[in-house]
Amino acid sequence: MIEFQQTAAAIYLAAGIFSLLGLALPAPWLGRLGVRLLALGAGVQGIAFASLHRMSPVPDLTDLLYTVSFSAWAAVLSLLLLMWRLRISGLTAAVGPLAFLAVFLPSLGGVPIADSGAPLLEGAVPHAHTLLSSAGLGLLGIAGLAGVFYLAEHRHLKSKRLVGRRLALPSLEALDKVDTAALVVGFPLLTLGLITGSAWLHASSGEFWVWTPHAIWTLVGWGIYATMAFARFGGGQSARQAAASSVGGFVFLFFAVVGVELLK
Amino acid sequence: MKIVLLGMNHRSAPVEIREHFAAEEMTLPEAVQDLAAEPEVSECVVISTCNRVEVVVATREPEGARAHLDDFFSRKLARGESLPGPGKLADYTYFHADEAAVSHVFRVASAIDSMVVGEPQILGQLKDAYRSSVEHGSCGPILSRLFQRAFATAKRVKNETQIAQRPVSVARVAVELARQIFEGLNDKKALMIGAGEMIEAALVALQREGLESLRVANRTRSRAEALAGRFGASAHDLDELDELLVDSDIVLSCIGGTGYSLDPRRVAKALKTRRNQPIFLIDIGVPRNIDPRVNDLDSAYLYDIDDLQEIAYSNAEERRREAVEAEKIVAEEQERLASWMVSLAAVPTIRHLRERVDTVRQQELERSLSKLALSDTQVEGVSALTRSIVNKILHHPLARLGAQTDREEGLAVVEEVRALFALDDSGAREGDGDPPE
Known part of the structure; x- marks a missing residue:
């Protein structure tokens, strides 16, 4: 499993490098190669997850290795899906290296993250919590990344410092669509992750909520995204404000889910 | 066998001279066949575009061929009055032989020799000229090889340099900027404020992009209607500007008069109604038609004529720098043909x-x-x-x-x-x- 993860990580890194070269050089085929490598990396990582079921005993998915790695996989798959409709292959230049870090570093050694307040428990609910939360984190990560690209592109266009610029980034509209789509899917997944987390806790201790740092930070993160979704779809927020919110929201959520555990 | 070339282009002759030598499509094949029938001319291809007329010949006797080429220019191509006399023709033409002729054809195909360096049309025109010569039997193995290598050179130049990457006209720069803001232009609506020549040129560029709708608003309704009719656009009065602004993604303004026709308050109101969907505003009027403070609004991207021209000049300069790299490719390919x-x-x-x-x-x-x-x-x-x-x-x-x-x-x-x-x-x-x- 680890070998597959590390192979996928290496392919993601190569995808990022080729895509970056494709953006900077007059050779679009490099960018196309980067996207194909990203898809290959996702395939290899899929095999890595599938191989978990052949292990005996089947390892528990509720640890940092699988959480972060699964988030990266969800992010890569959602990006590949969005690429069918939008010209956003330039995002591979950032997603590739980030997916490499997210897959390779945890593969060096698993860190338990099971302190959601609930004790380790076998069954579908803990896994559903991990998978839904991780997928939500991955998609909101894509929203954050699209936000970073949006802010950079917006700044360039506003400042009119386009003379001599070589990087061909995706259009503002495409980046805004990525941001919106990732929020529309990622936020419900995060919400379901919180609900299944609460169900897991109730099944093990009879309580629906405990005041652990992981639970508090995640709840605040969820609240931020709920506010963002309202501002975006109900309050007429501009695309730039939405992009900035997505960046800030993801930084907070990543800290809540991963950073808090690492600091302990 | 030698390759020689006699030509006239935008650098060697002004348009009032060039226009007398533009090849006529109807009579050209016959004239080319006559030239190819000369004993000193083994093969020939005639290139005729807006900016150049060139005849490329494969010959065993370059001097004899030169005489026929001069004759071809002054008798077959030339028409009209106030033409340069036989002795004066040399002042407006250039003659290349051997490597210089090969290099010239390669440079033309690669658009290094074009008035707008890197423009893509010349390669298609060259292919048409070559195809026509093959069809009329005036092109043999030597010139076939020359032109095939010229096309391959142009492909290398296009792929290995950025000579054709950046737009160099104000209209194309505006379209490229719109592409950085919008994912596609075919579902976008454009509003033109004014009905002058600049607006007409912009309409040509935007119509080519296949926008969903084009609208023209002008003080004089009849002028707006006349212009809109030619481009399948709708005509409007300036009074309708606020309503039009709400569902316009691209706004291009070039209208006379003092004072701004669009200010931040007006644009902000439109943005609010359209739920902050971005608007790309292009102000090519002098004096300016749109208050520059509009650019401070989050979802409004405003470029004036100076902004666009600065990008266009910079891109043209970049193309000239890329032409240096292109010249190296031409030299390599010339060596291969030699x-x-x-x-x-x-x-x-x-x-x-x-x-x-x-x-x-x-x-x-x-x-x-x-x-x-x-x-x-x-x-x-x-x-x-x-x-x-x-x-x-x-x-x-x-x-x-x-x-x-x-x-x-x-x-x-x-x-x-x-x-x-x-x-x-x-x-x-x-x-x-x-x-x-």
């Missing part, structure tokens, strides 16, 4: 040498056989032996002749072999043979 031309020059010498030696072999064989009483099998054996000896002796010199790629050295070797074997005495000359593929 090697082929050298090997071509050796073909008749190789063939002639073979014929000369084989004639000697057969004469000596017949003389010897007449003195010997040999059976048919023995005659066949001796004949095969002599062929084998001749082939082995000739193998090295023929291989060396065929392998020459350096033009100077190659021609020297050909001359040496011709002198050693006295090949010039029997009349076969360079260029008589069929070219190798």
Whole structure:
């Protein structure tokens, strides 16, 4: 499993490098190669997850290795899906290296993250919590990344410092669509992750909520995204404000889910 | 065989001279066939575009061909009054031979020699000229090879440099900027404020992009209607500006008068109604039509004529820098074609040498056989032996002749072999043979 993860990580890194070269050089085929490598990396990582079921005993998915790695996989798959409709292959230049870090570093050694307040428990609910939360984190990560690209592109266009610029980034509209789509899917997944987390806790201790740092930070993160979704779809927020919110929201959520555990 | 070229372009002649020499589509094929029928002209291709008229010829006698080319320009192409006299034509034309002609054709195909460096149309025009010459039988193996290599050179230049990457006209710069804001333009609506020449030029560029709808708003409704009618757009009064602004993704303004026709308050109101969907505003009016503070609004991107021109100038400068890289590719490809031309020059010498030696072999064989009483099998054996000896002796010199790629050295070797074997005495000359593929 680890070998597959590390192979996928290496392919993601190569995808990022080729895509970056494709953006900077007059050779679009490099960018196309980067996207194909990203898809290959996702395939290899899929095999890595599938191989978990052949292990005996089947390892528990509720640890940092699988959480972060699964988030990266969800992010890569959602990006590949969005690429069918939008010209956003330039995002591979950032997603590739980030997916490499997210897959390779945890593969060096698993860190338990099971302190959601609930004790380790076998069954579908803990896994559903991990998978839904991780997928939500991955998609909101894509929203954050699209936000970073949006802010950079917006700044360039506003400042009119386009003379001599070589990087061909995706259009503002495409980046805004990525941001919106990732929020529309990622936020419900995060919400379901919180609900299944609460169900897991109730099944093990009879309580629906405990005041652990992981639970508090995640709840605040969820609240931020709920506010963002309202501002975006109900309050007429501009695309730039939405992009900035997505960046800030993801930084907070990543800290809540991963950073808090690492600091302990 | 030599390649020569006589031409006139935007640098050598002003438009009032060039326009008298633009080739007429109807009469050109006949004129080209007449030129190709001249004994000094083996093959020819005529290139005629807005900015250039050039005739490329493959010939064994460059001087004789030059006379025919001058005649072709002054008698077949020239028309109208106030033409330059026969002696004056040279002031407006250029003549290239050998490497210079090859290099020129490669530079033209790669758009290095174009008025707008890197423009893509010239390659298509060159392909049309070549295709027409092939169809009319005036293009043979030499010029076919030249033009195929020219197309390959243009492809390399396009792929390996950024010569054609950046737009250099204000209209194209605006379209490229719109592409950085919007994912696609075919579902976008554009509003033109004004009905002058600049608006018309912008409408041409935007219509090519296939926008969902085009609207023209002007003080004088009749002028808006006249312009809109030509582009399938709708015409509006300036009073409707607020409503039009709400569902316009691209706004281009070039209208006379003092004061701004669009200010931040008006644009902000429209943005609020359209739920902050971005608007790309292009102000090409002088004095400016749109308050520059509009650019401070989050979802409004405003560019004025200076902004666009600065990008266009910078891109043109970038293309000129890329042209230096393109020249290196042209030089490499020119060298490759020159090697082929050298090997071509050796073909008749190789063939002639073979014929000369084989004639000697057969004469000596017949003389010897007449003195010997040999059976048919023995005659066949001796004949095969002599062929084998001749082939082995000739193998090295023929291989060396065929392998020459350096033009100077190659021609020297050909001359040496011709002198050693006295090949010039029997009349076969360079260029008589069929070219190798």
